[in-house]
Amino acid sequence: MGPSASLRLIRTAPESAPATPRVLGVDEFARRKGHVYATVLVDIENRRVVDLLPDRTVETVSAWLAAHPGVQVICRDRSGTYAEAGRLGAPGAIHIADRHRLWHNLAEDEEKTVIQHRALLPEPAPVVDDEPLAVVALPPAISSPRTTGRLADRVREQHATVHTLLDGGIALRTIAQQLGLARNTVRRRLARATEHDERLVGQWTGRASILDSYKPHIDQRFSQGLSNARRLFEEIQQRGYPGKQQIARKYVHQLRDAFPRQDPPRRKPSVRDVTRWITRHPDRLSAHDAQRMKEILARVPALAATAEHVRSLAELMNHRRGRHLKQWISAVQNDQVPALTSLATGLLPDLDAVVAGLSLRNSSGAVEGHNNKIKMLKRQMFGRAGFDLLRLRVLHSA
Template sequence: MQSARADRVREQHAAVHALLDEGLGLRPIARRLGLARNTVRRLTNAATADELLVGRWPGRTSILDPYKSYLHQRWTEGCTVARRLFEEVRERGYPGGESVVRRREAFPHDDPPRKAPSVRDVTSWITRRPDRFDDDQAQQLKQILTRCPALDRTAEHVRPIAELMNDRRCRELGQWIERVQADDVPALHGFVTGLGQDLDAVVAGLSLRYSSGAVEGHNNKIKMLKRQMFGRANFDLLRKRVLLAARGRS
C-alpha cells in the first residue's frame, strides 16, 4: 500500500511538471489530470517527488538524511529559522526544497530545543511569587539572571515591590524607595522618580479599599459602544445603548 501511494505521487509529480513545461497553468493541469488545484499546487512547488514523501511512511529514507546531523547541531546552537537552515544545507549540496526543512522530521530528536523565553515571560517570572512557577521556569530564570547581572540586581528590587503591592503594605514603600535610590539601578530610578511625584495617590491606592477599577471598566465599555456605533446611528441611540449597558441590559 505504501509503495503504491509513493508510485502514485511520483507519477502525478512527473505528469504535473511535464504539463508545466508545456506552458499550462494550474487550473488547466488540474482539469486534465482530474486533481484538486491545491494538490497540483503542492506538486508544482516540490522540486522532486521525494519532498512530498518525507516523513509520511515509517522506514522511508529522506533526501535530508545526510544533513540531519548538521541541522541538529545548528538548532542546538540557537539557529531555528527554517529559511536560514535551508540556505545553509543547500550550500552543502542539499537538492530538495525548503518545505522539507520546515517539517519536524528534519530534526533527529523528539524534543526540539525550546523557544527562548520572551520579555513578557521573564517579566512575569520576576514579579511572580517563587512558589507559583514550576522548576523549569525557575531554572530558565536563574540562567537568564546569571547571564545578566544588571537584570539580576533589578530583579532583587522588583520582587519586593511586587509583594508589597500584592499585600498592600504601604508602610514599607518609603524604605523600598530608599533602597532603590541607594543602588545603581538606572532602570528603576525613573520609576521611583515617578512614584515620588504622585506619592500621596500611590499610598492611597495601597492603603484604601477604594478603587477606580469600576470607573475604568465603564469607560472601556463606553469606548467599545462608540466604536460599534460609529457611522451607524445618531447620538440618541448611542445614549440609549450606554444607559442600557449601565443597567446590565446590553
C-alpha cells in the same frame, strides 16, 4: 414614532439627582481618541456611574466636587489634573492612586530594561577552539563493514545453497542458472569459499564509499551539536563531495541512532517571555521556566536587580504594606536601574496617594469596567448624537 422623536423624548426625560458618593472614582475616557476627552465619575461602593463631565479640566472636576460635598475618598490615576481638582473641590478627601495601573507601569518599565539587555538573553554559544574537536568515536556497528541485514543474510543463504548443490554433484553452470547468478560469481565468490565467514560478507558489503573521506568532517560537526542532515550535506558538498544527499542522510541517521540526544534544542527566550517570568508569582512558574529565568538572572545582573525590585513591590501590594514604599523607592534609586529609577522618582510628587493605594482596599477597578461599557455605547451611537445623549444613555444604563 420616528428616531428623532425618540431622541427628543430621551433628552427631555427628567434626571434623578444621585446621592453624593462617599468613595468616588474618577477617570477619563476618549470622546475622540487623541483629541477630545471627557470624565466619568463612579460610586465605587455601589459600582454605579454618578455623572459624566464634558472635559477633564481642573475647573470642571473641582466645580462638580464643590457642588457635591460629602466625598471622603477619591480613587484616581496619578494624573496631576485630577489630583489638583480633588484638592480644590474636596480638600478633606483621601486620594487613592490606582495600584493596578502602577503595576502596569512597572511591567512596562521592566520590559524596557529587558529590551536593553536582549542580546544577553540567549544562552552563550560554546567556545570552539581553533584546534579541531575530537572526532566522534563510532561503535563497530557504524564504523565497521556491516555484517547483518538483508544483503548479508542473502549472501550467507546463497553460499549455503551453492555448497549444498555442489555436494549433490550439480555443475556450476546449472547452479548459476537456478540461482539467477553469473557463473563467475558462483565459482569465484561462493564455490571457492569454504565457510560463510565475515570476510565473505565483507567482500560484498564492506566496499569503500564516496562518503568515507568526508565522514571525519560530519563526525566533528555532529559532536559540536549540528545534526541537521541537509546542512551537513551542504557543508560537505562545498568541500567537493560528489555524491547524493541520500547517502549523507543515511550516515547522519546512523549517528543519531548511536548518539541519541536527550534534550531537544531550547527555543531562545524572547523579551516577552522574560518579562512574563519576572512579573509572574514564582509559585505559578513551571520548573522549566523557573530554571531558565534563574540562568538569565545569573548572567545579567541588571535584570537580577530589576526582578528583585519587582517582587518587592509585588509583596507590598499583596500584603498592603504601603508604609514601606519609601524604602522601596530608595532601594531602586540606589541600584540605578534607569527604567525603574524613572518610575520610582515619578511616584514622589504623589507619594501619599500611592501609599494609600497600596494600603487601602478601595481601587479604580469599577471605573475601568464602566469605561469599557462607555466604549460599547459610543460604537452603538457612532454618528448619531453628541455628548448630551451619550451622558443620558450611560446614566440610564447604569
